[in-house]
Amino acid sequence: MTLRPTDSSALLIDGKLVPGSGGTFEVLNPATEEVLGSAAEATAADMDAAIAAARLAFDQGTWSRDHAFRARCLRQLCDALQSHIEELREVTIAEVGAPAMLTSGPQLEGPVEDLRYWADLAENYSWEHDLGSATPMGIPTARRVLKEAVGVVGAITPWNFPHQINFAKLGPALAAGNTVVLKPAPDTPWCAALVGKVIAEETEIPAGVVNIVTSTDHALGAQLCTDPRVDLVSFTGSTATGRTVMASAADSLKKVFLELGGKSAFIVLDDADLASACSVAAFSVCVHAGQGCALTTRLLVPRARYDEAVAATAATMSGIRAGDPSKPGTVCGPLISARQRERVEGYLKLAVEEGGTIVTGGGRPADRDRGFFVEPTLIAGVDNSARVAQEEIFGPVLVILPHDGDEDAVRIANDSPYGLSGSVWGTDPERVNRVVAGVRTGTLSVNGGVWYSADAPFGGYKQSGIGREMGVAGFEEYLETKLVASPATA
Missing domain, CATH: 3.40.605.10 (Aldehyde Dehydrogenase; Chain A, domain 1)
Structure with a gap:
């Protein structure tokens, strides 16, 4: 057949x-x-x-x-x-x-x-x-x-x-x-x-x-x-x-x-390799145009290195182009429909209205006159109470937020109606384990570990x-x- x-x-x-x-x-x-x-x-x-x-x-x-x-x-x-x-x-x-x-x-x-x-x-x-x-x-x-x-x-x-x-x-x-x-x-x-x-x-x-x-x-x-x-x-x-x-x-x-749904947090502790962690966070939110409920869409970084983190994240995201999904090198394809693209674009407009800054991306690719594409987008300058930090966007959109230490990072991660997934990056195992224990979410990746497998239970806390x-x-x-x-x- x-x-x-x-x-x-x-x-x-x-x-x-x-x-x-x-x-x-x-x-x-x-x-x-x-x-x-x-x-x-x-x-x-x-x-x-x-x-x-x-x-x-x-x-x-x-x-x-x-x-x-x-x-x-x-x-x-x-x-x-x-x-x-x-x-x-x-x-x-x-x-x-x-x-x-x-x-x-x-x-x-x-x-x-x-x-x-x-x-x-x-x-x-x-x-x-x-x-x-x-x-x-x-x-x-x-x-x-x-x-x-x-x-x-x-x-x-x-x-x-x-x-x-x-x-x-x-x-x-x-x-x-x-x-x-x-x-x-x-x-x-x-x-x-x-x-x-x-x-x-x-x-x-x-x-x-x-x-x-x-x-x-x-x-x-x-x-x-x-x-x-x-x-x-x-x-x-x-x-x-x-x-x-x-x-x-x-x-x-x-x-x-x-x-x-999910609005999962990618937590970078102050002893982590900041540039590497931010690059991974930027890449992952672009995969399949961000259309994954378990993707980490909030990037939490040490406040003292916030500007550095924004620059590192933007550098990676700006290098990822939304393109033809049939091409072998494409990471970020189209959104599923015109309706979904309009939804994502509505959130990008809202981010600016809420006082945020579009660091990179924020529109439709200039080289794509057909297809439901949105550029990989980084939003900075908002806090965790902003709607773009609280609501599921379901597009290649990452919100970067500052934290004031491990306990504050856990607080921000948990300050969400969701609890589906997340990621923690750090080098001190005891600190990492304390953060893992504190985050209320169904799956967690530590330093890039992959939780997806047929024998691994998947699901979330809260909503x-x-x-x-x-x-x-x-x-x-x-x-x-x-x-x-x-x-x-x-």
């Missing part, structure tokens, strides 16, 4: 590739603003059918009980996707605007390979353990604890890292024995729809176990949240939408997992979310716990 863009104009419902009842909608290339093609436009009726298929597959099939079969199917899916990796790479660069360099990592190849981790976990996880005997109320009793799939999972995913986030939900949910209805973002439907075609035609995954519903209608996501046949909603996106998801799911008291994705902790989000008590035998 060869994957082509025309293959992505179908929904996957109950094991069949079907057209959307609402026709199709256009898919744009964010680097050129050209129409790439079309995707299937689902309606509420299509979503209803997908939920019904998932419910039936869970309730009447053997998927949730056959751990070895699930593992085999996940490995089949991994192998099949690997055989189409170059076709998927081309689609990902065109549809997402993802720099080609990232597709060998978290934008494509990494998440696909992670399916093997989930397959191994399905086979090796301790699905049952003996709690031992006891005599509650004088009755000799043997107890055992079972881990079982939650049921039907509604997965709602964003556009910035579609493969990574789609598979971070599909992988553990399926490995745990659940059935899934996936609603991907309307900006990047092809990445999900092409996976649906592979599932339908190249794996033994039973009908109804995976359903993929593409649509521009956000009400279909709300439908997943409110339908009582759905047992768990796993959502990744903005904090504002996360609140709506949580409220919508409340009526049926379904489990909710949320991976939301950055509820629960964890990836690793055993992420897998267990999709499980229920059952205690079985029986008469103890002599």
